[in-house]
Amino acid sequence: MIDKMHTISMLLDGLMTDKITPELFEHLVELGAFEFNPEEADYLRRELNKQLKVVHQLEAVPVGEDVPLASHGVPYTADIRPGLREDVWDPCENPAEILAQAPQVEDGYIIVPDIPHTKLD
Numbered sequence: 001m002i003d004k005m006h007t008i009s010m011l012l013d014g015l016m017t018d019k020i021t022p023e024l025f026e027h028l029v030e031l032g033a034f035e036f037n038p039e040e041a042d043y044l045r046r047e048l049n050k051q052l053k054v055v056h057q058l059e060a061v062p063v064g065e066d067v068p069l070a071s072h073g074v075p076y077t078a079d080i081r082p083g084l085r086e087d088v089w090d091p092c093e094n095p096a097e098i099l100a101q102a103p104q105v106e107d108g109y110i111i112v113p114d115i116p117h118t119k120l121d
Contacts, residue, residue: 018056020048031120 020028025045029036036044092098095108104111 018053020045020052 022045025041025048029041099105099108099110102110
């Protein structure tokens with residue numbers, strides 16, 4: 001838990017600045033288990049910094065206290081929102097065929113391997 005809190009703290013500290021530093025970028029790459037060549041890494045970090053700059057510009061836009069928070073700029077009220085569709089069970093015609101393609105099956109369920117976890121520093 002302390003390792004996760006340290007990582008979150010580091011990320012927030014890095015994102016509160018005006019730039020994503022090479023050190024923070026490398027840490028994010030490691031967390032995401034990505035592999036980039038130096039040109040890709042440099043390009044991606046530059047692009048992320050451009051996006052971060054726009055976020056900072058948006059944060060600077062004055063918004064009155066009386067303006068409600070919204071997830072998007074278009075009102076999406078109940079009178080214009082489409083109704084929820086009914087959930088309908090549509091059984092598969094050939095479950096045995098599908099299960100036969102899976103590498104491992106148990107009691108009619110496909111067994112998937114556990115995702116290996118490593119402890120982050």
